[in-house]
Amino acid sequence: MKLLEAKQQFISNWGAFGTHWGINRTMAQIHALLLVSPDPLTQDDIMEELDISRGNVNMNIRELINWGLVDRVVVTGERKEFFLAEKDIWKVVKQIVKERKKRELEPMLQLLDKLENVEGDKKEKNVRAFVDAVIGIKKLGRQADKTLDTMIKAEESWFIGALMKIFK
């Protein structure tokens, strides 16, 4: 397979993969393109490679920057802005975990804290089932939260090494 075709396939599949994880297809594709591009690209480069509009590139690039996955870089002598993706995939994963934890897991845990204190007779079947579900999710959620915190701080080699040891 030629590079061009392989690249197409990679980008297209990364996009489809993204949609299964609540990530906009184009954003994932732009990310894929930047991941395999050794040099920084401009908005025009991305427009051309993916055949999408300027506005679309602009919005999704901004989003990727918000997620901390892509940086704006200045190329001396060039007027245009260039964009470069973090290439270390372990750093990428840690960054995504960090963001999703903050955006989703933490607010969910706050909600569950509130919902656990529902009024009513804890002996009543429906109240009991509700509280039990909330407590169960909260417990696992808190555990995940702690574990992910540690993971975010961890070095790849250390982390994998440690996992290998437990999961022999």
Place this chain on the structure above:
Amino acid sequence: MKLLEAKQQFISNWGAFGTHWGINRTMAQIHALLLVSPDPLTQDDIMEELDISRGNVNMNIRELINWGLVDRVVVTGERKEFFLAEKDIWKVVKQIVKERKKRELEPMLQLLDKLENVEGDKKEKNVRAFVDAVIGIKKLGRQADKTLDTMIKAEESWFIGALMKIFK
């Protein structure tokens, strides 16, 4: 807060949460409803509680069954079918991990295996960047795959205990 309101909030937030993870809002809401319902519910119960159509309930319930998160149960003396969700949240998580691994991670790894063998001069910058990205993702992906396999087999208490030990 009264049970009814708490339940509403839980269902609505679980639905929103789902959409961030590529899960259809209604499917997540039905799951939430079943999670907090001590007794099995019928399609009609779900239609009424969530105010959605029969077809919608039917399709999403089927999907939840495919995911292994909900079971059909027979209630003696009743003609209608009843649905019951797995309540043990650790089992739920393991089941979701198992399914997503099979549906998403494994196919992605297969693709990467294929793409790694791209033709062309490995010294050329663009080929090099592509292959490096693919290899990097594959390496981490394989590691994740193994780790998740072990997790799927693990007991909750053992798993959490072991994690606590490493991540002191």
Place this chain on the structure above:
DNA sequence: CAAGGTTTTCAGAATTTTTTGAAAATTAAA
């Protein structure tokens, strides 16, 4: 096997999400 209850299907409608593209804003050079 007829009747009535229940579940499933799926084409079209409704809704939500994404994309476009042109105008406005911003920035850097002249």
Place this chain on the structure above:
DNA sequence: TTTAATTTTCAAAAAATTCTGAAAACCTTG
């Protein structure tokens, strides 16, 4: 400051996804 290149914005259009509801299929029972 003016001009021109570049980026950003966002209303409207397009596309994708989800939902409805009625008809068909499927049971179960008498």
